[in-house]
Amino acid sequence: MNIWExxxxSDLTRDWNGFGDRAKVxxxxxxxxxxxxxxxxxxYGDFTxxxxxxxADGVLGLLEESAAEGLTAHQVLGDDIAGFAAAVAGGDGAKTFHDRWREQLNRNVAKKLKHLGG
Structure with missing residues (x-):
């Protein structure tokens, strides 16, 4: 990857387009x-x-292998796809970007209030 990418x-676009192509089959x-x-x-993504x-590459690999073995998506993932995504993104309690933004906003407000108070 070079600095321009x-x-x-553009490297991310290329990677995600490749994932889409793999998923289409x-x-x-x-x-x-x-x-x-x-x-x-x-x-669960960071800024970029x-x-x-x-x-995503690992999850797609799991799906490809499972499909090749003749399993259904439900057999592999179960009913809770949101829970599955949370688990692979960092486990239970993984912070979403909403959580991180909320924490940063709270820190910034606390700093301002502390600054105003003395």
Missing amino acids: TITG LPPDYQAAWAEITQHLLL GRNLTPI
Whole structure:
């Protein structure tokens, strides 16, 4: 990866387009599960989303292997796809970007209040 790719994010676009191409050849139930997983994973991304690329690659690999073994998406993922996404993104209690933004806002407000108070 060169500096230009880092700045523009073109490497991320290329990676995620590749994931999409890989997902298109999966059975329909896996394609639907992949779409739902990616929606839930996005909540756990950092500012650029680079932290999600290896996670998404691993999840897609799991789906590809499971489909090749003839399992259904439900057999592999169960009913709680949001829980699955949270688990692979960092386990139970993993912070979403909403959580991180809320914490930063609270810290900034506390600093301002402390500054105003004395």
